[in-house]
Amino acid sequence: MVRTTAELLLTLGLVVVAFAAYLVVWSDVQNAAAQSTLRETFEARVAQASRTSPSTPAPRARPAARGRSRTPVATAPLAPPPTGGGLGLLSIPRLGQGWSRVIVEGVETDQLALGPGHFPGTAMPGEVGNFAVAGHRATNGEPFAHLDALVPGDEVTVQTLAATFTYVVDRSELVTPTATEVLEPVPGRPGATPRKALLTLVTCHPRWGSSERLIVSGHLVDRAPTTGGA
Incomplete structure (x- = not known):
């Protein structure tokens, strides 16, 4: 009886492990398909926008002295896309040559299954304030x-x-899951008036856990017109 119970428990354990592995792999497959569709849609929209936009180039931020930030250029407010819609293309060379993902609007389970998600209510790309993205x-x-x-x-x-x-990345830090002040327009200073365009990237820590949040913070240094393909 004891042997039979042990064998049953072992079998059930293997089934659970196999099912968990299946879910992990399948979620990656679904994400890849979603990202492919989002990228195709975004590239088509970029191409369409480049054909219909004025030919006058957008201003660039002026380089500053060595060791100092360049001054961000003010931009017209961007309207966020519908929840789950593609907002823009995120590229992080440190994560690999050609690494890029389409950012979607929203950070709920359904949106983060599609790709990195923009926290609703935080600044849009390039705007003064805190552009916050979770993944x-x-x-x-x-x-x-x-x-x-x-x-x-x-x-x-x-x-x-x-x-x-x-x-440009300024720092990384670990915070508790309840440290929502990192999403404020001026991170860590609720109610303060923002004067810079900032970036906050958020993910779980450790990699296969969620006891903390890894926060990567940066500031805007340049703006250039988007042209032709993504």
């Missing part, structure tokens, strides 16, 4: 699996229909 570190394509590899000085770009914004 999975495991499952669902694990876009932020190696976000901990980023170091100060790394570049992060966000391409929208109108412009491509370049941010």
